[in-house]
Amino acid sequence: MTSFKKYCITGKFKLSSIDPAATPFLKGDEEAQRQELETLAVRLDDLQNKLHAEGRRKLLLVLQGLDTSGKDGTIRWVFSRTSPLGVRVKAFKVPSEDERAHDFLWRCHAVVPSAGELAIWNRSHYEDVLVPVVEGLIDKAGARRRYAQINDFERLLTETGTVVIKCMLHISKEEQRKRLQARIDEPDKRWKFQMDDLAVRKKWADYEEAYEKALSATSTDYAPWHVVPADSKSHRNLMVAHLIVKTLENMKLTLPAASPAVSHLVVQ
């Protein structure tokens, strides 16, 4: 398998150093890619069952990316063979009044995975160091404080049995243009379009910079960031699927042993 190393952030990095159109994890024709994703999805289902059966550790997948980068699609296709029982998706929206009245990690901590659970965050606590930075709501010192708070929070999670996978879905500005235009042009997709998407798009360069800074500051040994080239949807799905499967395999999950007394029981 292709190595993840190039796409795993260590220290300072430039988003421009990673081509959003790259497809290092794509092999063969479309049918072969479809088959490979299906195989990974089935494997992931099996591993999730083991995670649940073991009932001890937790997995948290954090998905970040600009509008149309494919967060929803990734969840749909990578987890296409996992029972809805086995994964819990949390989509973080603009904070509510109640959420704003608390520290920015409060609403996240409330929904971390529990023992045996696999949780997916569609957007996350990272929105709270991306949006405020771009909008000028916090200064550099404020941003640095939040990066440190995030690192502390993620250290707590990993030290208490949670494996954290963080992926930034990386698309080009041109690819976003096409996808937004498709939402407008295709009647079945139009309900997804929001005028606000265009306002955010205008701040493309600011968001790229905010992502660079946040990812550089929060890609740690215990919770590293991966940048996923995502102009190709097939590539995005395959790379994320490979990453999760590899991570779960590294956890060496095993079914809990039953007591010897149980194995000879006869049900009346």
Next chain:
Amino acid sequence: MTSFKKYCITGKFKLSSIDPAATPFLKGDEEAQRQELETLAVRLDDLQNKLHAEGRRKLLLVLQGLDTSGKDGTIRWVFSRTSPLGVRVKAFKVPSEDERAHDFLWRCHAVVPSAGELAIWNRSHYEDVLVPVVEGLIDKAGARRRYAQINDFERLLTETGTVVIKCMLHISKEEQRKRLQARIDEPDKRWKFQMDDLAVRKKWADYEEAYEKALSATSTDYAPWHVVPADSKSHRNLMVAHLIVKTLENMKLTLPAASPAVSHLVVQ
């Protein structure tokens, strides 16, 4: 399609009047049944997308049934084509100390589906009129009070845009014996087995009676109960899938119209 009428509870009923081994919704050979479930699962995915797009109404599926009746399996197979983004599963366990310190509907109300959501409850508020009745923790008057509180609660939900589907997965005592024995005999399933399952099994007749009473008292026009013959897993899945698809189709979901201004936008 077969009619649901016989399996929809109205007034007093006897669980023994419904054969758990019946298969009214099964047609053709195994391959045909597999195909039919696949078609329904794809249709359900499409309808769930519309429910989400409409963003106005909600769907709540309540699944009840004794141990091994197939609640997990139903969720896995009926929703095998739905994105994990689209469904939210809540498994109700033995109430925690904090939950017991509140009224029994408190923890349920907290997780009802919001606008556009499809929520599945794996066990539910009904556990709180089944277990206490069987264990003698509440008397007849106490049980009647809870039935009425449940009906009031479900009226609130339906009057505020939630469609409630309630299914009791109905298996025979002999089928449960086989399934529990399989959990013991098959090493890969053994972790699912709990000694407590056998203790509950000894109260089979008490639970049947508690179910009869609870279902009779809470099968309302606005939130009726369906008893699903569930000795056959294929039948159980097909019947529940048909019921949900029919319910969503009856909701006449439509994609929200975009403003004319949007349809001519060109993204820069």
